[in-house]
Amino acid sequence: MKEVRVRFAPSPTGDLHIGGVRTALFNWLFAKNKGGKFILRIEDTDEARSTEASIQVILDAMKWLQLDWNEGPGNELSKYAPYYQMKRKERGIYQKYLDDLITKGLAYLCYCTSEEVDEIRKKAQANKLPPKYDGRCRHLTTEQRLQKEKEGRKAVIRFKMPDTGVTVLDDLIRGRVEFDNSLLDDLVIMKASGVPTYNFACVIDDYLMDITHVLRGDDHIPNTPRQIQIYNALGWKTPEFAHMAMILGSDGARLSKRHGHTSVLEYRKEGYLQEALINYLALLGWSTEDSQQIFTIEELVEKFSTGRCGSSPSIFDPEKLLWLNGEKIRSKSVEQIYELFVDWLEYTDNEKIIDDWDKDLLKKAIALEHDKIKLLKDIPYLVDFFFVREVVYNDEAVKKVLLSEKSKDTAKIVLIESAERLKNQQDFSSDALEKYARDLTTEKGIKTGQVFHPIRVAISGRTQGPSLFHMMELMGKDEVVKRINATVSKFF
RNA sequence: GCUGCCAUCGUCUAGCGGUUUAGGACAUCGCCCUCUCAAGGCGGAGAUCACGGGUUCAAAUCCCGUUGGCAGCACCA
Numbered sequence: 099m100k101e102v103r104v105r106f107a108p109s110p111t112g113d114l115h116i117g118g119v120r121t122a123l124f125n126w127l128f129a130k131n132k133g134g135k136f137i138l139r140i141e142d143t144d145e146a147r148s149t150e151a152s153i154q155v156i157l158d159a160m161k162w163l164q165l166d167w168n169e170g171p172g173n174e175l176s177k178y179a180p181y182y183q184m185k186r187k188e189r190g191i192y193q194k195y196l197d198d199l200i201t202k203g204l205a206y207l208c209y210c211t212s213e214e215v216d217e218i219r220k221k222a223q224a225n226k227l228p229p230k231y232d233g234r235c236r237h238l239t240t241e242q243r244l245q246k247e248k249e250g251r252k253a254v255i256r257f258k259m260p261d262t263g264v265t266v267l268d269d270l271i272r273g274r275v276e277f278d279n280s281l282l283d284d285l286v287i288m289k290a291s292g293v294p295t296y297n298f299a300c301v302i303d304d305y306l307m308d309i310t311h312v313l314r315g316d317d318h319i320p321n322t323p324r325q326i327q328i329y330n331a332l333g334w335k336t337p338e339f340a341h342m343a344m345i346l347g348s349d350g351a352r353l354s355k356r357h358g359h360t361s362v363l364e365y366r367k368e369g370y371l372q373e374a375l376i377n378y379l380a381l382l383g384w385s386t387e388d389s390q391q392i393f394t395i396e397e398l399v400e401k402f403s404t405g406r407c408g409s410s411p412s413i414f415d416p417e418k419l420l421w422l423n424g425e426k427i428r429s430k431s432v433e434q435i436y437e438l439f440v441d442w443l444e445y446t447d448n449e450k451i452i453d454d455w456d457k458d459l460l461k462k463a464i465a466l467e468h469d470k471i472k473l474l475k476d477i478p479y480l481v482d483f484f485f486v487r488e489v490v491y492n493d494e495a496v497k498k499v500l501l502s503e504k505s506k507d508t509a510k511i512v513l514i515e516s517a518e519r520l521k522n523q524q525d526f527s528s529d530a531l532e533k534y535a536r537d538l539t540t541e542k543g544i545k546t547g548q549v550f551h552p553i554r555v556a557i558s559g560r561t562q563g564p565s566l567f568h569m570m571e572l573m574g575k576d577e578v579v580k581r582i583n584a585t586v587s588k589f590f
Numbered sequence: 591g592c593u594g595c596c597a598u599c600g601u602c603u604a605g606c607g608g609u610u611u612a613g614g615a616c617a618u619c620g621c622c623c624u625c626u627c628a629a630g631g632c633g634g635a636g637a638u639c640a641c642g643g644g645u646u647c648a649a650a651u652c653c654c655g656u657u658g659g660c661a662g663c664a665c666c667a
Contacts, residue, residue, distance in 0.1 A: 316596090319595065391616085
């Protein structure tokens with residue numbers, strides 16, 4: 099059995115977006131599942147838009163997502179290298195096949211300008227005909243060619259499409275799809291600049307790199323018959339194709355800036371975990387029979403198959419992603435979350451936030467807020483009151499719990515007495531503190547909330563936070579007493 | 591305009607001709623737990639399976655048509 103080889107072949111013309119990641123992921127999962135190879139190839143033949151920065155973004159994103167490649171940039175010694183199409187072009191890899199096709203009469207030089215071709219297409223469209231180049235340069239004589247060149251025209255190379263019959267695509271996800279050859283036009287396979295176009299370079303490289311399966315977005319379906327024809331012309335067997343449905347924005351339109359983050363790295367900045375993004379993306383366009391939602395990477399690798407990929411498009415739902423991220427964080431140990439958090443601070447250049455924080459206290463604070471963390475970026479806000487010198491009081495909290503007509507008298511008494519008594523509290527464990535607080539309510543004949551809430555606000559400045567007595571225990575007696583005293587003198 | 595792809599709760603999906611009063615998940619609502627916020631538990635609401643024709647004893651499931659959405663139609667990939 100031939101080794102499975104798949105590739106992810108992004109063009110470095112912008113950020114790596116959600117759809118691209120899903121394509122990369124499914125290829126990666128497929129390769130892993132089959133014990134095959136996953137190849138990363140950079141399709142940088144768009145001279146105008148390809149950028150070095152964009153290549154870097156792709157590489158960084160793939161690394162963060164842990165979609166490691168068996169071959170690709172960095173493996174320049176491989177027999178399949180290089181993995182950048184422009185480098186391959188420089189080595190003359192494509193020229194050979196271009197010459198071959200021209201010699202065989204399967205491709206030809208075309209001197210039409212873009213304007214002329216546009217004109218031809220528009221005319222066809224006006225007549226309700228498929229917009230298609232008419233092949234007028236197919237049979238140029240040598241004199242005509244010389245004449246065109248004398249006019250200073252530069253030639254492109256066009257592929258001669260068969261104009262009868264059908265091209266059949268046997269898609270792993272969609273089954274049989276037929277295309278009428280008469281609708282396919284003579285596509286440009288080499289630009290006037292001498293650089294091959296996508297449809298050509300892609301075929302050559304997939305063949306040369308022994309790619310066995312091409313998994314890509316279904317926006318490529320219209321390209322497939324053209325590519326199949328090129329394979330045929332070169333006498334090559336086609337790889338298997340699997341076209342997955344697209345990921346759309348909330349309004350059903352193609353995912354774009356309007357729908358929130360487009361670049362994966364923005365999700366990293368927000369504090370999403372790579373495994374949450376991976377898990378979520380796996381759920382878009384693929385499912386198991388029991389509709390399982392939460393997967394480890396290993397489970398994904400084990401269970402993935404193209405046969406269970408859906409053919410209808412799906413809408414990207416940020417809320418579900420957020421839920422999944424919380425799920426993943428909750429499944430981690432405090433130590434793991436701490437590590438992840440430190441990495442995130444470093445990545446977002448925010449290390450100074452925790453510079454003077456006691457790391458041991460931070461871990462314990464994280465433990466108290468463990469179930470509440472949805473994003474890594476939530477952590478600072480969730481625990482920062484443990485580390486401040488002076489409590490930052492939330493106005494609403496103070497108004498409601500300390501200063502309202504209803505609460506202020508009892509709050510004052512509770513705080514003054516607590517400051518006094520807690521100073522002498524021997525056992526500062528959460529259990530003992532809870533007993534203390536409950537005893538106080540009985541003694542004063544008031545409700546638990548009338549004791550718990552003022553203390554909470556006094557020591558944290560907020561009405562929300564971890565379990566009160568665990569929070570006090572962690573803060574320690576001196577700090578708690580100090581904060582209560584400070585609160586009393588500030589407000590009463 | 592031409593060609594192609596797609597169509598089950600708001601969203602992601604299960605379903606491969608009878609076991610379906612269409613199952614699960616997110617979101618939403620209610621209750622429980624509870625010192626707050628979460629998390630968790632329980633429960634509710636939410637889908638005439640886009641529509642119309644067939645085929646069949648039987649269709650969300652097969653076929654045809656219609657409608658709608660999306661994609662492609664570059665010397666972009």
